[in-house]
Amino acid sequence: MFKKSLAFLLGTCMVCSLAGCGSSSGGQKDGGSDAAKKTESSSGKRTVTFYSWSENAEEEFDRAVIAEFEKENPDVDVVENFMAGNGYLSKINTMAAADSMPDVFKLPEGNVMEWGKKGALLDLQPLYDKAGIKPEETMLKSTIFRSGDSIWGGGCNVATIALYYNKDLLKEAGIEFPTTDAENPWSWAEFVENAKKLTKDGNGKHPGEDGFDSENVSVYGTMMPTDWVLFTPLLYTNGAGIASEDGTKLNINSEKGLEVIQSIADLSLVEKCAPSVAMAKGAFADKSTMLMNGQVAMIIDGSWALSNYHNDGYDVGVAQIPAFSQAANMSWTGGICMSPKAAENEDAFNFYRYYTDFNNAIKVAEANKVGLGGLPHTLDVFDGGENEEHWKASFTNIDESQNCEAFKNILNQPGTRVGENITLKNFPVIVDNNITPLLDKVWLGEQSASEALGSLDVSSELQGTWN
Structure with missing residues (x-):
């Protein structure tokens, strides 16, 4: 997933602006159409719209996370849309220009700060303040897209560099x-x-x-x-x-x-x-x-x-x-962001927080017997206790305890920067x-x-x- 995010950065983001790459359907799936959104809304449940570039195994993992969130929040439907390839950023560009952004969505790391500065993203700092949460105490600083007093997104599944x-x-x-x-x-x-x-x-x-x-x-x-x-x-x-x-x-x-x-x-x-x-x-x-x-x-x-x-x-x-x-x-990570129009949607912020909590990714990985594609960014995973053991246990083919320890130390080393x-x-x-x-x-x-x-x-x- 990280190579894909870097490919977005080095490719599409050079030619796309907030005002407008051409739109692309790019292969919409569940919840992509207006009709689907209306159906979900008419079910009596509150809705959160979510867009992602995930495909194949990554898409299935995202769906499993969504299913777990809906299970824990039975009054909320997450209306997801998965769109692989370069068409994804083009679509998000078009939605931004039309003021029709999804509530929660992935954004390549190279775009988050720029989009935030241009007003296309919701400043999450007031929502964190309202919830009584200091993100620097819950997430690696390198996975918080902060400029000044504003937070434009959080990360999931952090990446770094190592000697193998x-x-x-x-x-x-x-x-x-x-x-x-x-x-x-x-x-x-x-x-x-x-x-x-x-x-x-x-x-x-x-x-x-x-x-x-x-x-x-x-x-x-x-x-x-x-x-x-x-x-x-x-x-x-x-x-x-x-x-x-x-x-x-x-x-x-x-x-x-x-x-x-x-x-x-x-x-x-x-x-x-x-x-x-x-x-x-x-x-x-x-x-x-x-x-x-x-x-x-x-x-x-x-x-x-x-x-x-x-x-x-x-x-x-x-x-x-x-x-x-x-x-x-x-270290770096793709961004998980919110639309300015979702500022009053508490369910959207709850889903954003759920998705950006690596403990939930571990839970889904354990339940579905699948490996995790990235490293933890949620600080309490590195607790030296139960949470950390769950992360290490998600590797089922080989005991990766020592390598997890190495990556834990790399991510928390003072010289590791965004x-x-x-x-x-x-x-x-x-x-x-x-x-x-x-x-x-x-x-x-x-x-x-x-x-x-x-x-x-x-x-x-x-x-x-x-x-």
Whole structure:
């Protein structure tokens, strides 16, 4: 679900505005038509309309959550509409322009702050105040879409970045597993040193040894984290980022930013412990499979990958990403928002709160024997007791207690912050249009990080942050 949300951010949100992408039916389902809404209203029950981009297993999970909410609230019908693909954001755009927004709806993370600032979303702070709830005491701060004194939405199923490792390969190389303590990760230098120990050619030689054949590598220690969602948190570990804290100055081409980018490229170009970009897009494209097959020992990837390993019955290890100078990371989530017209609809706010309470997701997962696609964002799941045990028990193929502990520590580590994909205005234009094409030259070794980014000027594109 998180990859989909990121795809929305990098695709549709660049061409859609509140005033108007063209409408798209996109495959409406239960409750999508006006007739269906009238039928539900005439049943004598109070209604809450809900729109989501969910499909397949995610849609079935949403339906199960809705069914549980209706069971606990028998006087309320949630009239749901599921619409997969790019047509979803287009439809929500059209509804916003027509002042006919659903009561509760999902919104890609890159749109929430902008839409809130433009008045298309309900400020939830007054509703939280009325209910006597301080969201910062119930949810991870990175999953609260707050700007100033306003809250434009909450999250569900948070995502973050982690270091995954093949336990057998580390044992074979005599490398102690990295700790689950997110405050004390491997340094970048330790990560590189271990990646070289884990890399070996067809004759069992490692990078730096006489006779090492970089053209005949049987196991790579790692892969280059070249996607912005993977290297951005590494920038944070060096006190850098895509842009400055106020979003008015490019920061990736600072001395500390360039150090991170060049170090990533050097994993392949200099250290010879990672496949080239061409190999990564070809034979090593499925990095999860490569890790499970023992062709790669360690990768930096999103938290969503854990479900892939778990579903395949693979006992992978998880740890905080390596740090250049300080422990840091980022987390984010798609937004759950409300329409301004639903300000007086208490049932809508109750459903919003129910949907954004991860304990309810755990309950539905247990009842339906399905795995959870994301990580908890509700703080009392991390209680070290019953709630946390229910979360860990939702993984039924393999005991993921240790990995849950690792992710718990990552999400609650003080250096974990909300990603710039949410806070930085004009993010897709700055990253996709300006930075990514130049980084391709760095990854290929055609230019150094300094040569490619040193003179980059995007001052005309930088518009500050949504905070």
